[in-house]
Amino acid sequence: MSGLRAIRGEIVHFLGDPADLGADALAHFPDGLLIVRDGLVAELGPAADLLPRLPAGTTVDDYRGKLVLPGFIDTHIHYAQTDIVASYGEQVLAWLEKYTYPTERRFADPAHAAAVAEFFCDELLRNGTTTAMAFATVHPASVDALFAAARKRHMRMIAGKVLMDRNCPDFLRDPADGGDAESKALIERWHGRDRLLYAVTPRFAPTSTPAQMALAGRLFADHPGVYLQSHLAENEREVAWVARLYPEARSYLDVYERYGQLGARSVFAHCVWIDDTDRTRLAATGAAISFCPTSNLFLGSGLFDLDRAHAAGVRVGLGTDVGGGTSFSMLQTLNEAYKVQQLRGQRLPVERGFYLATRGGARSLYLDDRIGSFDTGREADLVVLDPAATPLLARRTAVATTLAERLFALMLLGDDRAVAATWVMGEPAWRRP
Structure with a gap:
């Protein structure tokens, strides 16, 4: 892994467990830029702030209209x-x-x-x-x-x-x-x-x-x-x-x-x-x-x-x-996790679900200092989700008014078709044709 590149899109990751931190657990950049150097996260912030600072010729992969989360x-x-x-x-x-x-x-x-x-x-x-x-x-x-x-x-x-x-x-x-x-x-x-x-x-x-x-x-x-x-x-x-x-x-x-x-x-x-x-x-x-x-x-x-x-x-x-x-599919796994909690008389807020699939999983493996988030220095593994991947998803997310609604639609209606791309250590590892 070498060089500098950037990923632009609607970027979401977690700073901690929403069950403990509430809304403060989620970091959301509606038009964000993730800068990767030598396979690791170098910087994350609003695209408007970071794009002008990129060296000339830096490759920018543009995923606007899609959600970018940790792998x-x-x-x-x-x-x-x-x-x-x-x-x-x-x-x-x-x-x-x-x-x-x-x-x-x-x-x-x-x-x-x-x-x-x-x-x-x-x-x-x-x-x-x-x-x-x-x-x-x-x-x-x-x-x-x-x-x-x-x-x-x-x-x-x-x-x-x-x-x-x-x-x-x-x-x-x-x-x-x-x-x-x-x-x-x-x-x-x-x-x-x-x-x-x-x-x-x-x-x-x-x-x-x-x-x-x-x-x-x-x-x-x-x-x-x-x-x-x-x-x-x-x-x-x-x-x-x-x-x-x-x-x-x-x-x-x-x-x-x-x-x-x-x-x-x-x-x-x-x-x-x-x-x-x-x-x-x-x-x-x-x-x-x-x-x-x-x-x-x-x-x-x-x-x-x-x-x-x-x-x-x-x-x-x-x-x-x-x-x-x-x-x-982790999306389908989250779908069933939500239903298990319903049958238990418990709730699984969508933010908590995606936390468990990313930073929470990393924490359970004692790897949250390396993966599971876009904190500086983390290994740049990420997934790009398309909220319009299927006709039903597109129709549902078109009327969604919040990030939580769009994530929940992906969690309940999404599967492998919603994955537009997967990156490993700052390089594309799979892209939907």
Whole structure:
């Protein structure tokens, strides 16, 4: 990344959480200019003020009439499940047996892993997502393929090899010491390389023995800066299963804590069936929740309690959870998040929704000093949204009188068609033809 360029348009980003700061959380430039130098944000302000100061010959990409936001951040997704999105009719435990495990078996073939990884990264960019935290499979080559594809596109990617040594098919089971050794080798090969970060990845407590859980916790502790990702309390039957497997634990979360897996940079997807004690422990240890509304609805798992998580001080980001989730689009994920909150008797203001998809996601990953906003020095990842992308969007936004109305129309009516362009590190990574 090199040189100076500028992006002009209606620019929106967040200075903090609207749930805490109210209107002061949002920065809005109706005709703004974002100046990028060497892939980083150099300056942001009104175009009328900044254009005259640009050096002659500076490239200005003109997106007037469109909204420019920080690139979306997906805090939980399964790249290996790309091909089973929209598979009919199961809840989570049956979903694993019927769809997930047979699909993940194919990733023993490096060529297959590479082909899916290429499509997966392109699909993220097509939907405006520039950072993702992703599960691979038990196969080290699946991690290599994903990191290679993301690196080629200069994306920020957090990923790891799945750890499973029980309660799964033999063709996906590896011994605890073998999974540990392969994870160490992958950390050495990829963690901190360009924009890539490694996540220790026990699938969930039922598919790991106590020995493997202990090794995963040790990996997390022994490699400063790595992440840990897993699933937590997605489904009531799953919670009951964990209670039988780990009768000494107070709760499902307590299993992870007993094995040293809670802390800054540990992210647990779902957290539908947790209690206030669990929320307090998540907040106190600095662990984060990935709220996955489309998969929670599609798999019939339950309704996440966003208000109680916020009241407890837990970091929360959004996850599409493809393939249990039904769309790569963060706009569609926000659509479902809004409905989950309605069913909970809670509200999700549009500003809070877009905060969770950008700066909130970055904060949950401890990356808000690098991504998620247009603060000076941040990596210049951005998405350009077209409020007239479809006839219905165009008609609805034509009568909108406020920014909030236009954003809400995009959140409820938008999908990949509303993404006009996606930029990564100050360079166009995808443009709608």
